[in-house]
Amino acid sequence: MKKVAVLMGGWSAEREVSLDSGRACAAALERCGYEVIPIDVERNIASVLEMMAPDVCFNALHGRYGEDGTVQGVLEVLGIPYTHSGVMASAIAMDKPKAKTLFEAAGLRCAEGRIVTRKEVLDGADYEKPFVIKPLNEGSSVGVTIILDNENRTLQDIPWTFGNEVLIETYIPGREIQVAVMGDQALGAVEIKPLGRFYDYEAKYTAGKAEHLMPAPLPQDRYNEVLQMAVTAHQVLGCKGVSRSDFRLDDLNGDGQGDFYILETNTQPGMTELSLVPEIAAHMGISFEELVRWMVEDASCER
Template identity: 40%
Template sequence: MTEKSKALEQGTKEIVIDAKAFGRVAVLCGGLSPERQVSLKSGNRIFTALKDRGVDAVLVDAGDDLVDQLRAVKPERVFLALHGGDGEDGTVQGLLDFLHIPYTGSGVKGSALAMDKCRSKLIWKSMGLPTPEFVMVDKTTDLKAADLPMPCFVKPNGEGSSICTFPVYTREELSSSISRVLGHADQAMVEQLIAGPEYTVAILNGRALPVIRLETDNTFYDYEAKYLSDDTRYHLPSGLTEEKEQELQALSVKAFDGLGCSGWGRVDVMQDDQGRFWLLEVNTIPGMTDHSLVPMAAQAVGYQFADLVLELLRISDEEERSWMPDDISGIATEMS
C-alpha cells in the first residue's frame, strides 16, 4: 500500500475544491518579527500557488497599519504566513476573530501557548508527556546559585526558527550565551540538551503526516540549516521502525492537541540514545518555502504544494478554535 493510500485509508479525503468559493484571500506575510524574511518567502510561494489555482488572492506585507490594510483589501478569508512575533502568538488571530474573518491555523489560545515554550512544556509535563528539563532565567537571575541543566540549549522563550539559540557544553560558555539571548528577549530558557537524532512531524487536520528525520553538518538544526543550506539532509522515510514511527506520530498529535492547536502545524522532537522521544516545541505557522518540512511531508502522501495550500484554506472554515485539553491537571499549580 502506498503512503497516499495509507493516508486515505486513515481518513484523508481527496476533495475537488472550487477555488472561487474562497472569495478574496489575503495572504498575510512579512510582519515585524525577526522571522520576517522567511515569512516573505513563505507568503510569496503561497500567493503564487493560489493565483495559479485561480484563487482571488492578494499579498499583504503586514505592518503597523494592519487594520487599515485589511479594510483596503476586504478579504473574505486570510491565509496566515506570518512567522514569529504578533503573527504567531495569537495577536493577529485575535484581531481576525474580532473582525469575523476566517483564517488558517490555530486560534488565539493555541497560538499563544505554542509560542510560549515555557507554558507549552508545563502543559506537556502535566499531561505526562516527555519534554527536556528546563529553567527560565532573566536579567535578575543569580546564575551561580541557579541549578541549570548541562549540557543545554539556551534559547529565547518566544521565538522560532532557532533564532538566537545556542548549544552550551561548558559552564564557561553558559553566562555569555544567556547574555546574548537576554539581549534579544526578556526571558531565556536553559533546556537540557538531548543528544541524538532530531525529527519533525507535520500535523494536518488532526492527523500526523510521515515523520522526517533531519541531519545537518552544523552543530544543530539552526537557522542556516533550516532555510539557507543546500547540504541539510531530510530523511523521508525517517528510518524509524513502523512501531516507533507510529509512537512518535501519536505523541506529536497529543502534544499538538494538548496546547489547543488546530488546522495544521509541526511538532519538533529529539530522540535520545535509549530510543526515547522528547518534545521540543510546536510551530503553529510552519515555513512554506522550498526548504520547508510540512510541504515535504504532505507531498509524501500525495499533496502537491498548491493542493496543500488549498486544503489549508478549505479546513479554515471547519477548525475548532476552542481550548479544551483532556488532561490539564496541575497546570495552575505549576504556573503559580
C-alpha cells in the same frame, strides 16, 4: 471566486522567512484559481483588511505578532476566517514554558529546564552542562544557543538579546525528528541531519545545510509512536489546520530505541521550498497546491 489575503512579512525576527513563505503560498493559491491579495503586514493591518475585505486570510506570518495570537485576535475581531491555529493555541504554543506544562500534563516527555532572568545571570547563575538556551517566545531557532560539556563557556558569556527571561533546558543528544499534522491526522515524520551543531536558523533556510531523511528511518512502532505524540501535542494545545512538532530521540545505540522528547509545536510552520511540512505532504502524495487549498478551505474563526 474566493478572495484570499496572504499575510506575510511583518516586523518580527523571522520577517524574511515569512516573505518567502507568503510568496510561495500566494503563487500556489493563484494557480489554484483564487483571487490572491499579497499583504506585507504593517501595524495598520486592521484598516488594510477592512478596505480589502477578503473572504479568507492565509496567515504566512512567522514569529512574534504573527503566530503568537496577536494577528489572530485582530482577525477574530474583524470576523475574517484565517488559516492555522486560533488565538489561545497560538499564544500558548509560542510561549515555550506554558506549552511544556501542557505537554507534560498530557504525558509527553520534555527536557528538564527552568526560566532564568537577566538579573540572575548577572548575579552568577549557571546551569549544568550540556544545556540549551532559548528565548521564551521566538520561532525558527532564533536566539537558540547550545553549550556542550567540553566548552569553556557559561551563561554569562552568551549575548542576551531576547527580553528579561530565557528558558534553559538540559541538552538532549540524539536524532532530530519532525512530524507534520494536518487537521487531526499525522502526515509523516522526517529526520533532519544538520551539517552544523543543530538544526538552527541557517540550516532551516539555506539549501545544503541539512540532510532530510523522509520518511524518518525508524522501526515502525517507533515511527507510529512519534506520529501519535505529535497528534497529542496538536490536540492538547488546541491547534487547528496544520502544525509541526519537533522531537529529539536519545538514540544512543542507533537502533531507533530510546526516548522521544518533544521540543516544541509550531502552529505556523514554514512554507518555503526548503520547509518540512510541504516536503512531508509531498511524500504522502499531497502537492503544494493541494496543501494550501486545503488550508484555505479549512480556515475559520474561533467565535
